[in-house]
Amino acid sequence: xxxxxxxxxxxVFMAGTSPGGTITRVDEPTTLVFLTxxxxxxxGWNHLLQxxxxxxxxxxIKTQVAPHSSTQYHAIxxxxxxxxxxxxxxxxxDVVWPPEFGNAxxxxxLTSRFPxxxxxxxxxxxxxxxxxxxxxxxxxxxxxxxxxxYRKDLLNKYGFEVPRTWNEMLTAGKAVLQGxxxxxxxxxxxxxxxxxGLVCDMLEFIWSNGxxxxxxxxxxxxxxxxxxxGAVAFVRDKIIGKAAPRGAVNYxxxxxxxxxIQGKAVFHRNWPYAWALSNDPERSxxxxxxxxxxxxxxxxxxxxxxxxxxxxxxxxxxRHPEEAWKFIEFMSSRQSxxxxxxxxxxxxxxxxxxxxxxxxxxxxxxxxxxxxxKKARPRPLSPVYPMVSQELQRxxxxxxxxxxxxxxxxxxxxxxxxxxxxxxxxxxxx
Amino acid sequence: MTRKDNIFFLILLAxxxxxxxxxxxxxxxxxxxxxFHRLILSLPQLGSPFLGLENYKDLLxxxxxxxxxxxxxxxxxxxxxxxxxIGVLLALLMHHHFxxxxxxxxxxxxxxxxxTVVSAxxxxxxxxxxxxxxxxxxxxxxTTEYIPWLALPSTxxxxxxxxxxxxxxxxxxxxILAGLQVIPEELYLASRVDxxxxxxxxxxxxxxxxxxxxxxxxxxxxxxxxxVFDLAFVMTQGGPADATNVLQFYGYKKMFxxxxxxxxxxxxxxxxxMVLILAVFYVRMVGHRLLEASG
Numbered sequence: 146x147x148x149x150x151x152x153x154x155x156x157v158f159m160a161g162t163s164p165g166g167t168i169t170r171v172d173e174p175t176t177l178v179f180l181t182x183x184x185x186x187x188x189g190w191n192h193l194l195q196x197x198x199x200x201x202x203x204x205x206i207k208t209q210v211a212p213h214s215s216t217q218y219h220a221i222x223x224x225x226x227x228x229x230x231x232x233x234x235x236x237x238x239d240v241v242w243p244p245e246f247g248n249a250x251x252x253x254x255l256t257s258r259f260p261x262x263x264x265x266x267x268x269x270x271x272x273x274x275x276x277x278x279x280x281x282x283x284x285x286x287x288x289x290x291x292x293x294x295y296r297k298d299l300l301n302k303y304g305f306e307v308p309r310t311w312n313e314m315l316t317a318g319k320a321v322l323q324g325x326x327x328x329x330x331x332x333x334x335x336x337x338x339x340x341x342g343l344v345c346d347m348l349e350f351i352w353s354n355g356x357x358x359x360x361x362x363x364x365x366x367x368x369x370x371x372x373x374x375g376a377v378a379f380v381r382d383k384i385i386g387k388a389a390p391r392g393a394v395n396y397x398x399x400x401x402x403x404x405x406i407q408g409k410a411v412f413h414r415n416w417p418y419a420w421a422l423s424n425d426p427e428r429s430x431x432x433x434x435x436x437x438x439x440x441x442x443x444x445x446x447x448x449x450x451x452x453x454x455x456x457x458x459x460x461x462x463x464r465h466p467e468e469a470w471k472f473i474e475f476m477s478s479r480q481s482x483x484x485x486x487x488x489x490x491x492x493x494x495x496x497x498x499x500x501x502x503x504x505x506x507x508x509x510x511x512x513x514x515x516x517x518x519k520k521a522r523p524r525p526l527s528p529v530y531p532m533v534s535q536e537l538q539r540x541x542x543x544x545x546x547x548x549x550x551x552x553x554x555x556x557x558x559x560x561x562x563x564x565x566x567x568x569x570x571x572x573x574x575x
Numbered sequence: 576m577t578r579k580d581n582i583f584f585l586i587l588l589a590x591x592x593x594x595x596x597x598x599x600x601x602x603x604x605x606x607x608x609x610x611f612h613r614l615i616l617s618l619p620q621l622g623s624p625f626l627g628l629e630n631y632k633d634l635l636x637x638x639x640x641x642x643x644x645x646x647x648x649x650x651x652x653x654x655x656x657x658x659x660x661i662g663v664l665l666a667l668l669m670h671h672h673f674x675x676x677x678x679x680x681x682x683x684x685x686x687x688x689x690x691t692v693v694s695a696x697x698x699x700x701x702x703x704x705x706x707x708x709x710x711x712x713x714x715x716x717x718t719t720e721y722i723p724w725l726a727l728p729s730t731x732x733x734x735x736x737x738x739x740x741x742x743x744x745x746x747x748x749x750x751i752l753a754g755l756q757v758i759p760e761e762l763y764l765a766s767r768v769d770x771x772x773x774x775x776x777x778x779x780x781x782x783x784x785x786x787x788x789x790x791x792x793x794x795x796x797x798x799x800x801x802x803v804f805d806l807a808f809v810m811t812q813g814g815p816a817d818a819t820n821v822l823q824f825y826g827y828k829k830m831f832x833x834x835x836x837x838x839x840x841x842x843x844x845x846x847x848x849m850v851l852i853l854a855v856f857y858v859r860m861v862g863h864r865l866l867e868a869s870g
Contacts, residue, residue, distance in 0.1 A: 216812075220831040227616055227834075245617040249834075328719045339814025392704030392723030394815045395731075404705070528617040532833045539639065539817055546728055546816035573620040 175468050176205045179235040180222055182213040185418050189489030193481050197472060204468045206235075215239045215341050219531065226251035226460060234463040235472060238283050238456040239341075240523065241530045243275045246458060247282035248528035248573075253459040256280045258470055270452050271494050274523050278574075282458060284477045285494035287485060289453025290521035291349050292514060294405065294413040294423060297436040299325070308412075309448075311353070311379065311441045315388060318411050332388035334401045334410035337380075339542035342397055344524060344534055345451040346414060347541045350376040352449030352522060353442035358537065358563070359525050366564050368540075369556035376443065377552055381545045394546050406431060414440060416453055417514055421490040437510060439517045452521035454494070486511075492518065529566045536562045603847065609840035616834030623837070630841035640842065642817060643825045646732060650821060651800040654739045658796050659789065661740065662747025666785075669748065670755045687745045695809035698738040699725065702810075725811055728818035735806045735819055743799070747792040754788020755781070787861065794857040801850050822846055 184190050194206055211218045219242065225233050226246070238246060246252035259281055264272050271285035295307060299321050308314040318332030336342035351357065356373030359366055367373060385394060389410075393401065398415060402422060405413035406429035413419070426432040442448040457473040459466055475481060482493040487507055492514060498504055499511060525533055540559040544550050610630055614623040634640050669680050686694065701708045704723035714720040724730045762780050771779065804823040807813055813820035813828065823846060830839030 216832055223616065223834060224831065245834075249617045249619055338812065339816070340812055390704065390723065392726045394726035395704070395723060395811070409705075529615070529833075531617070532835065535828060535833055538814075542814050543816040546726075546814075546818070569615070569618060569621070573618055 174203045174205045175465050176207055177234040177463075177465055177469055177472060178232055179206050179208050179472070180211055180225075180233055181208050181237060182211055182218060184489060186421070186489040189485040189487065189491070192484055192488055193476060197475050200475070201468075201471065204471065206472065209233075223251070226462075229462045231460070231462045231464055233460050234465055234469045236458050236460065237286065238458045240271065240274045240289075240452055240454050240456065241341075241526075241534070243282045243456060243458070244277040244526050245528040245530060247277035247280060250461055252282040253461045253463070253466055253469075254280050255282060255284065255459070255470075258474075259284060266497065267494050268496055268518065270519070270521050270523065271454055271456070274452060274526065275456055277526070277528070283456030284473050286455050286457050286477060287482075287491035288494045288518055288521075289416040289418075289492065290450040290514070290517045291345060291414055291440055291453075292417060292419070292450070292517055293438045293440040294415060294419060295436050295438065296321075296408075296411050296431060296434055298431075298434040299411055300436070307436065307438045308441050310444050311350075311383075312444065314412055314441050315383060318388060321411050329409050331390055331404065331410045333384060333412045333414075334389055334396070334404040335384075335393060335414040336396055336398055336401050337385065337389070337393045337542075337545060338395050338397050339538050340397060341534060341538070343541050344537045345453065347377065347380065347537070348451050348522075348524065349414070349440055349449050350380055353440065353446050354379075355443075355446045358533075359567075366560040366567070368563070369553065369560045374552050374556055377541065377544050377556070379443075381548070381550070381552075385545045394542070417492045418490060420510060420514075437513050448517075448520075450517040450521045452523045454492075527567065527570055529570055532566050533563055536566070606840040606843050606847070609836050610844045612837045614836040616836060626837065630838050631845075633838065634841050634845065639817065639820070640822070640825065643820050643822045646818070646820065647801065647803070647822045650732065650736060650739075650803060651797055653736045654743075654800045654803075655793065655796045657736070657740045658744045658747045659751075659792060661744040662751050662792060663785075663789070665744060665748035666751035666755055667781075669752050683745045683748060685745075686742045687749075689742070691742065691805040692809055694742050695738060695806050698734065698741075699810050702734050726815055728816045731811050731815060731818045735803070735810060738806055738810065739800065739803065743796065747796055750792040750795070751785055751788050754785040754791075758784045790857065790861045794854070794861060797853055797857070798850050801846065801853070 197206060211221045222236050267285055268288065271288055275281050275283040275285065303320050303324055305317040308317050315332065322330055322332060335346050337346065351373045354372050354376035356370060356376055358368050385391060402415055402419050404410045406423050408430045420437060423429045423435045424432045439448045440450060457476060459469045463469055479495055479498060482495050482498045483501060483504060485491045486493050486498065486504060493499060499515060504511065527533060536559050540555055543555060544552055611625060611627060612623045613626050615621060665683055669683065702724040704721055704726060709724065710721040722730065724734045763776060766776050766780060802823055803821050804827065807819045807821050807824040811819040813824050822842065826839050826842035829835045829842060
């Protein structure tokens with residue numbers, strides 16, 4: 146008995162010290178922990194996870210589910226990454242995080258595995274969003290962009306074209322409301338709660354008026370210029386409590402979509418996922434009566450969509466980066482993106498998938514999304530984006546929640562605060 | 576007590592002391608340490624230089640923090656006041672002898688037993704602008720009158736207060752009920768003999784004698800209300816227009832959303848100090864009153 150115990154102890158010891166621990170690894174698969182969220186439509190995800198399991202018997206993927214809300218997922222994943230939690234291998238990143246995750250040393254630098262030649266096969270917007278100081282930290286999984294949904298039937302009934310400007314939207318909406326005589330019907334439904342989505346919606350108004358938070362050429366904060374303030378004033382004076390219900394100040398995506406699919410809004414701003422839901426007869430009262438287009442702009446300016454979507458990243462402290470890379474390489478392959486598109490309704494990030502005959506046949510509406518996707522603009526790319534976003538959320542929410550808010554003064558304060566944050570970053574770039 | 580006994584007692588106390596040190600003193604110490612440094616998670620290149628009191632100085636001049644403090648104070652005062660008021664009424668009712676009293680006592684405690692996250696979610700649904708029960712009860716089918724409670728800065732804070740009062744009044748009632756039960760029945764009998772009416776009996780006997788219990792309830796409720804976080808997290812996320820951005824939630828956002836550890840810690844430390852001052856003040860006062868009552 147004693148000999149047996151000694152023998153086991155020696156074996157265990159040897160297994161622990163042998164190079165690479167090969168003795169135990171022969172039949173024991175490597176387990177990778179993948180922090181994900183509960184998808185809106187899980188079919189494609191489950192399909193891919195199962196296929197990966199079959200193709201890679203030596204790698205097991207263990208999924209952990211975090212909240213789908215970007216801010217809350219961020220709070221959880223950054224806590225684990227800052228603690229260098231090696232029990233986490235793979236995670237998802239919202240499109241605004243890679244500079245932060247790269248600069249903080251949380252996400253593994255993927256530049257050698259994902260060279261420019263490969264990057265070119267993807268749409269340029271999401272690729273740019275994954276780069277920080279010339280290195281790439283994530284692989285785009287799927288893409289999002291603000292889209293303009295409208296009630297085809299109502300526009301036809303009252304003889305209106307799809308509005309190209311915000312004012313045309315108000316005119317058409319008012320005519321529809323008058324004709325329909327339904328006190329519960331609104332012109333517009335969007336996301337205006339004090340959270341990340343508010344920044345996305347408001348930037349679309351600002352950009353489509355020629356404004357911006359940070360000017361693309363001069364890198365100056367231009368939030369307090371007339372083009373930006375004018376767009377914010379439009380939302381405060383013409384949208385909140387008028388075209389959209391006042392309650393929209395507390396709406397995230399689900400509440401605003403709820404209003405639309407209950408048939409209580411003529412126009413609706415949302416991400417691509419809303420297309421499938423608003424055309425699902427089981428959940429939507431307006432299935433088959435929905436159209437989609439690029440968002441309106443202000444007179445004389447171009448339409449603008451905020452870039453959204455999620456990326457795959459690898460924990461820099463993962464013990465299995467090779468296996469983790471195999472997983473994201475598989476998940477972002479052409480074939481996998483096709484499955485995610487067909488079975489989970491997610492918009493591909495590889496340009497070639499859009500030309501795939503099966504995709505063209507099954508998802509013809511992607512053609513309508515494509516112009517918005519190609520032009521979608523990123524939110525400011527910065528490692529301190531979460532702080533910038535908090536400043537913007539505060540400004541926008543105060544601007545639209547209070548009728549007589551002094552926009553110029555508030556925009557100035559916010560600009561100063563954002564400039565101060567960006568200075569912190571420029572300190573490390575020198 | 577011999578020396579040996581002392582050592583033995585210390586050994587018995589050690590596990591509890593150790594746990595207190597590990598889970599209370601250590602985190603407070605760490606927050607204090609962080610609050611003197613500039614530590615930004617996403618900018619490790621800046622290191623974590625010692626700043627002295629700069630975070631606190633910034634906090635003093637931070638209009639958002641001042642606004643948050645103001646909101647927190649309104650919340651604390653309003654919530655505590657109504658919780659004690661309703662608590663006294665509930666306690667008097669529960670103290671009364673009537674059929675079904677046991678049932679009532681059990682029912683009153685239900686809101687308190689529900690986790691705050693759940694009750695906050697429930698209130699969020701009740702106060703919904705389109706299908707909320709609150710609007711239906713007030714306005715019936717007049718849907719155009721419906722108030723978006725959580726979308727207006729003024730009513731959003733009010734909603735948080737209502738949710739808190741609903742949930743914790745019963746806790747205050749429980750403490751006050753305990754105070755009611757130790758009042759000797761003879762006092763009431765004697766006062767009746769002397770011809771005292773209901774009001775006189777309440778103001779002359781009940782009120783002075785439940786005051787110590789009331790003070791304890793006040794202590795617990797103020798301190799608890801000061802730390803409000805979950806209601807804001809679930810119901811409003813601090814919005815709209817920062818109207819429900821209570822201090823604790825502001826600190827959470829600085830630390831866990833923005834990764835600004837030093838500044839966020841400074842906020843936590845400030846809350847800690849304020850609660851500490853309150854606690855010391857109350858405990859002294861309650862102790863004093865208790866002595867007075869028993870003397």
